[in-house]
Amino acid sequence: MDDSALIDVALTVNGTHYQRQVESRLLLSDFLRHDLGLTGTHVGCEHGVCGACTILLDGEAVRACLLFAAQVRGSTITTVEGLAAADGTLHPLQEAFRQAHGLQCGFCTPGFLLTLVPFLAENPNPDDREIRQAISGNLCRCTGYQGIVDAVRSLSRTGAPKPAHEAET
Amino acid sequence: MKPAPFRYFAPETLDEALSLLAEHGDEAKPLAGGQSLVPAMNFRLAQPAVLVDLNRIAALSFIRPDDAGGVVVGAMTRQRAVEHSELVAARAPLVTETVPYIAHAQIRNRGTFGGSLAHADPASELPAVALALDAQFTLACRSGQRVVPAEAFYTDLFETACGHEELLVDVRLPTAAAGSGFAFEELARRHGDYALVGVAVAVQRGADGTLIDARMAYLSVGPGPVLATRASASLLGTRGETEALRVAASLAAHEDIVDPPSDIHATAAYRRHLIEVLTVRALTRACSRAQEGA
Amino acid sequence: MSSRVFGEPIKRLEDPRLLTGDAVFVDDVERPGMLHVAFLRSPYAHGRLHAIDLTDARSRDGVIAAFAADDLGAYWQHGPLLVPPPPIADAVFYPRTQVPLARGKVRHAGEPLAVVVATSRYIAEDALDDIVYDLEPLDVAIELEAALDADAPRIHEDLDSNLAADVRQQKGDYAAARAAADVILERRFTYDHGAAAAIENRGVVADWDRRAERLTVWDTTQAPIPIRNGLAGLLGLSESQVRVVAPFIGGGFGPKIMMFYPEEMVVPWLAMRLGKPVKWIEDREENFFATTHERSQIHQAEIALDREGRILGVRDDFLHDTGAYNPYGLTVPINSQCTLLGPYRVPAYDSRFRAVFTNATIVTPYRGAGRQHGVFVMERLLDLAARELNLDPVEIRRRNVLEPDEFPHHHEIIYQDFSELVYDSGNHRPAIEKACAMIDWERERDGAGIQGEEPAGTVDKRRGVGLVCYVEGTGIGPYEGARVTVESSGSVSVSTGIGTQGQGHFTAFAQVVAEQLGVAVERVRVVTGDTRAFHWGTGTFASRGAVVAGNACHAAALAVRAKILRHASEALEVDEADLELVGGEARVVGAPQRRIALGDLAQRANPLRGAVAPGTEPGLEATSYFGPSRGATASGVHAMEVEVDPSTAMVEILRYIVVHDCGTVINPMILDGQIKGGVAQGIGNAFYEQLIYDSEGQLQNASLMDYLLPTAAEVPPIETAHLVTPSPLNPLGTKGAGEAGAIPTGALFAQAVENALREDLPDLEILEIPLSPNRLWELMCAARGEQA
Numbered sequence A: 001m002d003d004s005a006l007i008d009v010a011l012t013v014n015g016t017h018y019q020r021q022v023e024s025r026l027l028l029s030d031f032l033r034h035d036l037g038l039t040g041t042h043v044g045c046e047h048g049v050c051g052a053c054t055i056l057l058d059g060e061a062v063r064a065c066l067l068f069a070a071q072v073r074g075s076t077i078t079t080v081e082g083l084a085a086a087d088g089t090l091h092p093l094q095e096a097f098r099q100a101h102g103l104q105c106g107f108c109t110p111g112f113l114l115t116l117v118p119f120l121a122e123n124p125n126p127d128d129r130e131i132r133q134a135i136s137g138n139l140c141r142c143t144g145y146q147g148i149v150d151a152v153r154s155l156s157r158t159g160a161p162k163p164a165h166e167a168e169t
Numbered sequence B: 001m002k003p004a005p006f007r008y009f010a011p012e013t014l015d016e017a018l019s020l021l022a023e024h025g026d027e028a029k030p031l032a033g034g035q036s037l038v039p040a041m042n043f044r045l046a047q048p049a050v051l052v053d054l055n056r057i058a059a060l061s062f063i064r065p066d067d068a069g070g071v072v073v074g075a076m077t078r079q080r081a082v083e084h085s086e087l088v089a090a091r092a093p094l095v096t097e098t099v100p101y102i103a104h105a106q107i108r109n110r111g112t113f114g115g116s117l118a119h120a121d122p123a124s125e126l127p128a129v130a131l132a133l134d135a136q137f138t139l140a141c142r143s144g145q146r147v148v149p150a151e152a153f154y155t156d157l158f159e160t161a162c163g164h165e166e167l168l169v170d171v172r173l174p175t176a177a178a179g180s181g182f183a184f185e186e187l188a189r190r191h192g193d194y195a196l197v198g199v200a201v202a203v204q205r206g207a208d209g210t211l212i213d214a215r216m217a218y219l220s221v222g223p224g225p226v227l228a229t230r231a232s233a234s235l236l237g238t239r240g241e242t243e244a245l246r247v248a249a250s251l252a253a254h255e256d257i258v259d260p261p262s263d264i265h266a267t268a269a270y271r272r273h274l275i276e277v278l279t280v281r282a283l284t285r286a287c288s289r290a291q292e293g294a
Numbered sequence C: 001m002s003s004r005v006f007g008e009p010i011k012r013l014e015d016p017r018l019l020t021g022d023a024v025f026v027d028d029v030e031r032p033g034m035l036h037v038a039f040l041r042s043p044y045a046h047g048r049l050h051a052i053d054l055t056d057a058r059s060r061d062g063v064i065a066a067f068a069a070d071d072l073g074a075y076w077q078h079g080p081l082l083v084p085p086p087p088i089a090d091a092v093f094y095p096r097t098q099v100p101l102a103r104g105k106v107r108h109a110g111e112p113l114a115v116v117v118a119t120s121r122y123i124a125e126d127a128l129d130d131i132v133y134d135l136e137p138l139d140v141a142i143e144l145e146a147a148l149d150a151d152a153p154r155i156h157e158d159l160d161s162n163l164a165a166d167v168r169q170q171k172g173d174y175a176a177a178r179a180a181a182d183v184i185l186e187r188r189f190t191y192d193h194g195a196a197a198a199i200e201n202r203g204v205v206a207d208w209d210r211r212a213e214r215l216t217v218w219d220t221t222q223a224p225i226p227i228r229n230g231l232a233g234l235l236g237l238s239e240s241q242v243r244v245v246a247p248f249i250g251g252g253f254g255p256k257i258m259m260f261y262p263e264e265m266v267v268p269w270l271a272m273r274l275g276k277p278v279k280w281i282e283d284r285e286e287n288f289f290a291t292t293h294e295r296s297q298i299h300q301a302e303i304a305l306d307r308e309g310r311i312l313g314v315r316d317d318f319l320h321d322t323g324a325y326n327p328y329g330l331t332v333p334i335n336s337q338c339t340l341l342g343p344y345r346v347p348a349y350d351s352r353f354r355a356v357f358t359n360a361t362i363v364t365p366y367r368g369a370g371r372q373h374g375v376f377v378m379e380r381l382l383d384l385a386a387r388e389l390n391l392d393p394v395e396i397r398r399r400n401v402l403e404p405d406e407f408p409h410h411h412e413i414i415y416q417d418f419s420e421l422v423y424d425s426g427n428h429r430p431a432i433e434k435a436c437a438m439i440d441w442e443r444e445r446d447g448a449g450i451q452g453e454e455p456a457g458t459v460d461k462r463r464g465v466g467l468v469c470y471v472e473g474t475g476i477g478p479y480e481g482a483r484v485t486v487e488s489s490g491s492v493s494v495s496t497g498i499g500t501q502g503q504g505h506f507t508a509f510a511q512v513v514a515e516q517l518g519v520a521v522e523r524v525r526v527v528t529g530d531t532r533a534f535h536w537g538t539g540t541f542a543s544r545g546a547v548v549a550g551n552a553c554h555a556a557a558l559a560v561r562a563k564i565l566r567h568a569s570e571a572l573e574v575d576e577a578d579l580e581l582v583g584g585e586a587r588v589v590g591a592p593q594r595r596i597a598l599g600d601l602a603q604r605a606n607p608l609r610g611a612v613a614p615g616t617e618p619g620l621e622a623t624s625y626f627g628p629s630r631g632a633t634a635s636g637v638h639a640m641e642v643e644v645d646p647s648t649a650m651v652e653i654l655r656y657i658v659v660h661d662c663g664t665v666i667n668p669m670i671l672d673g674q675i676k677g678g679v680a681q682g683i684g685n686a687f688y689e690q691l692i693y694d695s696e697g698q699l700q701n702a703s704l705m706d707y708l709l710p711t712a713a714e715v716p717p718i719e720t721a722h723l724v725t726p727s728p729l730n731p732l733g734t735k736g737a738g739e740a741g742a743i744p745t746g747a748l749f750a751q752a753v754e755n756a757l758r759e760d761l762p763d764l765e766i767l768e769i770p771l772s773p774n775r776l777w778e779l780m781c782a783a784r785g786e787q788a
């Protein structure tokens, strides 16, 4: 394998199978956004701090900017585009964000949503302190976080269901 | 902030990985969780020519009991798995207490136990914990394996005993003996940040209630994790009275080996002050736990 | 059925797009054949550029072109002076503006030296390493006071010193006030603001359509229209050939309105020069160096009071760091100078500032725009005076705030909008009492400073409270416009020229219009930030969107309403006065079966046959403008409760209260969000964020790892209450709210921490912001007489 050698990557994103060839150094965040056109995953720092690029890799929230596309061969990924139902009905967490004004510019929002989906699945009844800790790895510069905390609290009894494409299967 | 080009290998066995490292020497870097290495590559502070991705080596990811009552953690075990492991909680509670201080859930989902230990960031929690627990590191290269105690593993700033052709494969955490108590304290600017100062302590009481063992290990006070041996020794034979803890804390803050840096986050003087404050807090908790366990 | 939507917490219309990832941000724009750009930036804060050689970079595989300053030819020119100095007598001002690529000299680290265009950003960055250049480092002027020394390295060599401006404004006779005073207190204050650090970095995509001779630019700007007009001029195109789109923007907070950023000048030029779409997306590291900051001021300030605690006068002399260039004129220091006066009666004021060039990133307004600095000085002076006079901090404020009958209140000095600083309205005392009640001031203030709640053996913590006031001049001119159109479907479209960065304009403007036209908000589609949709206006800044553009929308909606009524009265053969607009229809009051849908009226107004009556216009459409005579004065009171660990100097904010008055409220949910977001930034400013430069002018913490934005774990729940004192200066009675939350937080934090430590350290004086645990510990040691 030399520098320019391309690596085959086959993976499933939001229930759709993709097969691409990538350069070894291509970041997963760039791959999702620019190779697959899934621009809902945002990039704010490319060093793992802001959380805007958070996605689900095999069900776990991780930073897409700290992974190479070459590493996710065979994986299953969920991005923000995979949360709402096919008919456009918002995922309950998305709806809760809207109701509680959990977003302003919305740039950070996809990362918060994908951090919170598995969190709520594991902790259906979090208190405010747990919610704040759970989102402390996501930076939001607009909201002051309160709307986000309110949104999560509003779901805390029911928990957040799985993303639409996972629930269907 | 895009990484420079590199050659990428994703071996599925340890042997393959070790061969690749042997072949490429210091041109190659192992890639574990990537939570420290990839940011450095994105800033182009690190430009390894070859990456050997360890993530497909299933054999490096495990948590299992050892015969002596301790627990062995494979290097590629995710920090989150360690955090939630009941075995670790039972046999190495200091680790369970400390892991949540590392970054955030999304980082710990990916970051590995071994990666954090091998990275040897002086501000990292786990190396100090490994030192306080007297953990044993297993290093492997193509020609075999060797076991290195935590104290010998950490050699200098971001430097360890792990050679270019070696990998850290697992870490043995000794059992918590009867009468022992642990605690971890740190001060970080924000939730999840690297700490300005942190301390991991492990103490053990004898049958008469006096302390027969004490290990106080610090982070962010030197080029690597630092074991304050003189201060730790001062506790032996005491019952962990407040005054004894104060003395130990003050000794720790002024021990030669404790040489906190002045940097953008804190001055050396403030760090020294924090060493004293946090040491008393950690020892207080550890000693009272040790009482319970005696 | 009530159709009232104005003033309601309507859920935002833009949210579904943002929540699903459908919203298009600049980096989401893809064009066929698009090329990618990386800039080579100066590693030195000050240097002389002798030579630059792009040969190797150009020959790298995948590199299309590379350019340095000389390659730009006649296109190379200084950026415009955005804001000329206001008409203040004897003001000294030396404008020096930035350039697209450095030529000859570099004045701050991160200034671009060259640009590489390649088939991917990865390759463009690779090629930066191929560039060979000879940049001789020069001594730097970075520290504010030292930069004014006679022998300081000179940043602009054609000037005699690094002095960028010297402005003095006076009101009353301060010397006389001082002579009559019972108490005089003088202190030195430093206040350092930081980086806006919007989570989205900047970006520009430019596409030149050679055959249509049209340039389209997607830009993360808060001011698309001025960018379009400026670009047309620079590139020799007519304004109608240039379309600037500010799509969804991931947070602005001020720095996204700077113009022209070097990249904003260079990228469109590259697109035309290369005949290919070109994209530049700022990365986080670049953002710390290349996007403007707000930084330090050092104030030497004095307050004179009588023994009752009434202010007789204030004198202030301050230095303001303007960075390497000053394209934004004097906006920031004048805001500091004017906002210092707060909601108070200040009979005499003597304020001088000097703006200073330094070898650091340019300073332009960032949320608050200098107001923080002024508020900090005044509020701290009042706190010190209260301590001196043994008064409660709230009491000294009660004695000095302006009463309702004192408005309009003339301050006799000039504000950033070039008009006299006049407060249009205000009602401060009820806001103070409300905040006191919410935080339970009487109980908390003198309550047990040492908490007994903690179990023995753990950490003793101290609690304290604070309360401060501020005013904010908002909603300044010159003007904004809006076009409202009823479409034949009955939908309403609204276009305005400002950009939007999360303030909910899609919803708030829809509410303003829906209210007048009697349609559901969901039927109103708002377009902002696209010069093709609307091309008159200035931009979103200075808390003016809701005020200025909101009132323009209101005016246009009123004009359309009049047209609707006229057509409906013809169609239904009734008097206009007998009609109401409800549910998307015009109805006869009392006979609702006699009605006509707005869509049908729109068709009638735009007939395919017949004639539109002479002197009238087709369609149910109107364009209106609003230009306020001067800014509307918003105000507020913030209170907080903190808990301090006296051993570590860590501070936790337990409660945060905002009582805010920004006149009429369009959407209380959105307003609340603006306030809370501002408070979070204020908290960052007070205790977490600081741009740290070393003596070489190097920014030491240019990453989000080291520049500490507060997270959800640091920002407390924020309780808000709103009072409504409508502005008499605009028909809606609105005042701006965008910056308010962030303005008084530093001053409040200082007061609350002092209060928490009052028993341990009664003499502790916090005269600087930001603090950190380390710095607070040092101040505590000093107050104890110890060496830190």
Ligand SMILES: Cc1cc2nc3c(=O)[nH]c(=O)nc-3n(C[C@H](O)[C@H](O)[C@H](O)COP(=O)(O)OP(=O)(O)OC[C@H]3O[C@@H](n4cnc5c(N)ncnc54)[C@H](O)[C@@H]3O)c2cc1C
Pocket (backbone or CB within 6 Å): A047, A048, A049, B029, B030, B031, B032, B033, B034, B035, B036, B037, B038, B039, B075, B076, B101, B102, B103, B104, B107, B110, B111, B112, B113, B114, B115, B116, B118, B119, B121, B123, B124, B125, B126, B162, B166, B167, B168, B169, B192, B193, B194, B195
């Ligand atoms: C936002 C953020 C915040 C963070 N905060 C903290 C914090 O508070 N505390 C903390 O401790 N850490 C923190 N980290 C770092 C995180 O814990 C990393 O996971 C950890 O330091 C490295 O582990 P990794 O598995 O990601 O290793 P990698 O990044 O993959 O590797 C790190 C280094 O170790 C080497 N290496 C990895 N595995 C081995 C092995 N088995 N044998 C030999 N060499 C190996 C690599 O070659 C590389 O040089 C943070 C990271 C981020 C992005």
Ligand code: FES
Pocket (backbone or CB within 6 Å): A042, A043, A044, A045, A046, A047, A048, A049, A050, A051, A052, A053, A054, A063, A064, A065, A066
């Ligand atoms: S872009 Fe990945 S964490 Fe910021």
Ligand code: FES
Pocket (backbone or CB within 6 Å): A102, A103, A104, A105, A106, A107, A108, A109, A139, A140, A141, A142, A143, C199, C250, C251, C502
């Ligand atoms: S909504 Fe703008 S950053 Fe969170």
